[in-house]
Amino acid sequence: MVEIIGNRDEAEAIDAVLANWAAALGNKDAAGVVGHFSDDIVSFTLAAPLAHKGKGEKGLESWFSTWDGPIGGDAVDVRLVVGGDIAFWTGLVHMTGRKTDSVEVDLWFRQTLGLRKEAGVWKIVHEHTSVPFAMDGSGRAELGLKP
Known part of the structure; x- marks a missing residue:
């Protein structure tokens, strides 16, 4: 369930864009993602690095090549705030799949999107x-957390 704050008609349009974007990610379609x-x-x-500027399609293609099959995903605790021509989406994202080295990925991470x-x-x-x-003090990533 998505918590929506602001214009619901625009929220529906944004939801459709983000669903298409997520499908492109899952299908490893770099052009579809950067579109x-x-x-x-x-x-x-x-x-x-710490920041990427620009669309970076080649970087996505390289990352997609490290996956064997589709990339699974789902989001929880989703919130969409819409105001005029600006919107923010936040959620906890679950990424799953198998890498080409046979490592199984089952990772939760935080995500914010500005539109x-x-x-x-x-x-x-x-x-x-x-x-x-x-x-x-160890600086280790907390990769095993779940909502």
């Missing part, structure tokens, strides 16, 4: 994904 990005997107993803309506179309202008890290 939902604005030209000036800034992404803070799980992968280095802007450009020429009547909602585009993702900011993406932030992260996992918490241990505050015990």
Whole structure:
């Protein structure tokens, strides 16, 4: 269930865009993924470096090539706030699948998406994904957390 704050009609349009974007991610369709990005997107993803600027289709293709089969996903605790031509989506995302080295992925992470309506179309202008890290001084990522 999605908590919606703001314009419900725009929220439905955004939901459709994000469903298409998620399907492209799951199907490892790099062109489909970046087609939902604005030209000036800034992404803070799980992968280095600290910031990615621009669409980065080649980087996605390289990452997709490390997966054997589709990438599974689902989101919980989803909240969508819409105001005018700007929207923010937040949620906890569950990513699953098998890597080409046979490692099974079962990871929960936090995600925030910023969207802007450009020429009547909602585009993702900011993406932030992260996992918490241990505050015990080890700096280790907390990869086993679940909601």
